[in-house]
Amino acid sequence: MKILVVDDHALVREGLCQVLQGLDPQEATDVLQAATCTRALELAHFNPDLDLVLLDYLLPDMTGLAGLEIFGQRHPELPVVILSGSANPRVVQQAMTLGAAGFMTKSSLSDTLLTALRQILAGGLYQPDDLLAMRQETAGMSGKLTTPPVLSPRQHDVLVLLIKGLTNRQICEKLSLGAETVKFHVSNILRIFGASTRTQAALEAKRWGYDPVGPSESR
Known part of the structure; x- marks a missing residue:
């Protein structure tokens, strides 16, 4: 080790x-x-x-x-x-x-x-x-976030593609990232939003105003 x-x-x-x-x-x-x-x-x-x-x-x-x-x-x-x-x-x-x-x-x-x-x-x-x-x-009794989550620019890029329903492989191709890097960011996004699945993370992100606008369209 x-x-x-x-x-x-x-x-x-x-x-x-x-x-x-x-x-x-x-x-x-x-x-x-x-x-x-x-x-x-x-x-x-x-x-x-x-x-x-x-x-x-x-x-x-x-x-x-x-x-x-x-x-x-x-x-x-x-x-x-x-x-x-x-x-x-x-x-x-x-x-x-x-x-x-x-x-x-x-x-x-x-x-x-x-x-x-x-x-x-x-x-x-x-x-x-x-x-x-x-x-x-x-979080209170609801277990949901009560303050806006903070995302890095790359986490935001991955999130908007996740909301669109893209798989990790598709996100890799879209952002020219390696598989391990995308997996790392997706895991962090789930943790940030207190979600156990991608769908839960997407729903929670939408609750905070994130919409599925791709990285190239949002800049």
Whole structure:
């Protein structure tokens, strides 16, 4: 297993390296380190076998959210977990909307971190419990969003084609994107709208005023 830790504090990186050795007792964990997002992206490019990235929210060259978006564009299949000193609900929401596989605070216990990372490596997502409670309160009894969802430009492009009923393969052809990239964006769209199916996501998107105007027509 190979994990990339991105943090500008050497002590934090070294501490995480020690903790990550307990991630899988059956397999050695190779931990790469980077102090900047720029360096992290270089390492990701030369290590296509990466299994996971732990990305600090505050970095000297760019914010973790900006780095997260770049990772999503270049390596859509690679799970990225944002690390932060606090779980600000707005920041957590932004991170998950941009495609983070999880959000962890640096004050988390080692066992909590390892449990969350195992869940993410198994294909799941992880969010702090207090954010989940806040979302439930915001959604109310209906379980629907009560505030407008925030989409990136590419997510919007994929969404309008999804509303039109196009399959992932057709979206790939229409937007000249790879299959994994489209799958990544569709999964994020479903998560953003709190939907379990494409039809539910389309209906919820229409409720917020999204109409099926293609990318080339909307610009």
